[in-house]
Amino acid sequence: MADLSKSALLSAHDLTSQRWVMVSVMLGTGIVSINNNSFNPAIPQFMHDFRLAEVSVSWLMIIFLLTMSLSLLLASFLSQRFGQRRIYLISLFVFMMSSVLGAFATQFSVVLAARALQGISNGLMVPLSLGILYSVIPKNERSAVTGQWSGMMMLSLAAGPMIGALVLAWLDWQSLFLINIPLACFAWIIGCIFIPKPMVQVQPVSFNWSSFVWLTGSVVSLLVALSQVQQLADLSGYLFILLLLVSLFSAGLFYRTRHNQLFPIINWQLFQSSIFNKSLIISTAHTAALFILLLLIPLLIQNTLSLSVLWTGFLLMISALITSLCAKRVAQYLNQQNAKWLVSIGLCFSSMGFIGLSLIQTNALWPIAVCLIIHSVGFGLSYMPATTTGLNQLEQQVLINQGASLNNLLRRLFATIAVLFAALYLQLQTHYSLPTDSISAVQIHAIHELFAVCASMMLLVLPLVLKFPSAKL
Known part of the structure; x- marks a missing residue:
């Protein structure tokens, strides 16, 4: 009887620990995911407060994307070398301290330093979070936990712009950093207490x-x-x-x-698959166009149209939600549908959305909203099938894992370059405008041209889909 009571107590203790680990991981990764795009609506305010040009302020996005991309390469090595618990908690602590740094920054260079540290934390924490959950969750419950984790990530990414807009409407950009601190501190303390230490000693690995x-x-x-x-x-x-x-x-x-x-960072053997190469080009073009859009929409709505930041947050939130819902729906029926047609239709919708944005001549908000919805539907329909088709061409599991990592890396790296080119184009157009030209009119014209470029990118990669296999996934 005593043994049964002791066993029940141990079981209850394990269940409690599991729940607190889930709280720490879900809260920690949720915060960094929200932080990922909550700063997008703040771009015009940073331009105003620090008197920045388009190229300078674009580094707010670029530095985060760049450091996140590069730290993704280190996540696996560091977790094997030092243990995923230690790296996760250190990353969460760095995220918390970088939020303190950003909250009290008086120079834009310090803000960029804080965003760089947050990008590193994001790149390390998100890949390790599922591994930590799996280390404490029984196998028969992992599917449910994975679903909860995925739902939390989608909700965080969708809510980020609106949360950022609400904070900016009522407070200031420093508060975008401040709101992270108590939540990250709580998640870190809980993690230090309840995330179990590894039972097996970590082994030295090469990098x-x-x-x-x-x-x-x-x-x-x-x-x-x-x-x-x-x-x-x-x-x-x-x-x-x-x-x-x-x-x-x-x-x-x-x-x-x-x-x-x-131990190559990029396994060049991956590029021997022509279908994988084509899917990589499509995914990279999609992501580059998406981040250009995330740069331009706040500038269009808040600077040129002089509308509230809340509209920026609302439209970006709706776009993210629609993309997530479409992607989830596609995932349910991908095995029953032809990926070639899903990607083709999605690219057509995305290009239609960008074409619409490039042709809007009114100051009304609803045409922008309609075009963003069309683009979001297209992105949700085509992105995952394109990526999945490419990965399915890789025969070995190790190549599939490396292919997924390469896809994540190149998408983000090219997105950083695309964002900088877009900002540079805006800045040059403003610089070379005639003295009689309205700055607002020049910026709107340049933004329309960049949307047209994004539409062209979608149409240029569309023929690549014709080379996709017709067999169902």
Whole structure:
């Protein structure tokens, strides 16, 4: 009888620990996911408060995307080397401290430093969160937990813009950092107490640091070089040329090390599959266009149309919700439908949304909302089938995992470059406008042209879908 009571107590204790681990992980990853895009509506306010041009303020998105992308490469290595519990808790602590740093920042460079640290935390925490949950949840309950985790992530991403807009409407941009601190602190304390320490000692693993350094150097040098351009004459400036050469040199060294390392960052064998390559191009174009949209919509609504930040948050939230719902619906029926047609229809819808945004000539908000909804439907219909089709062409499980990682990496890296190019185009258009031109009119025209470019990107990758296999997934 005593043994039964002791067993019941242990079982109750385990159940309580599991629940608190779920609270810590769900809350921690939920906060960083909300933080991911809650800053998008704040772009115009940062421009006003720090007197920034388009290229400078675009780094608010770029630095987060860049550091998140690069830290994703480190997540697996660091978790194997030091344990996922330790890396998760350190990342959550860094996120909390970076929020403190950002909340009291008086210079934009400090804000960027805080966003960079938050990007690193995001890139490390999100991949490790499911592994931590699986370490305490029985196998027969993992499907339900995965569903809860996925739902939380979708809800967080959808709610982020609206939460950011509400904070900005009532408070200021510093509060976007402040709201993270108590929640992150609570999640961190709970995690320190209840996330179990690993029973097995972690083993030393190798990592291709030279390739990582060359890749980082190449991307960062290119982005900094483009940021130096204030006018077309800067393209022939010594600093721009030097940084561009450094970027090309680093890229060359990164490519040269592809066969010399036992643990390549990119498995070049993946590119032997033409279908995977095509799906990668489609996914990358989709993501680049999406992030250009996330840069332009706040500028269009708040700067050029002089509407409330709440409209920005509301429209971006609706767009994210529609994308999530469409993607979820597609996931349920993907095995019964032809992926080729899903991707084709989705790309057509996305291009229609961008074309509509490029042609709007009225200050009314409803045409923008309709076009955003059309784009969101297209993105939700086509993104996951395109990615899944490419990964299904990889025969080995290890290649599938590496292909998924490569997809995440390239999508985000190219999105950072696309955002910077879009901001640079806006800035140059404003710089070379005639003195008699209205700045607002010039910006609207430039934004319309960028939406047209995004539509062209969708249409250019559409023929690639015709090469997809006709067999059902």
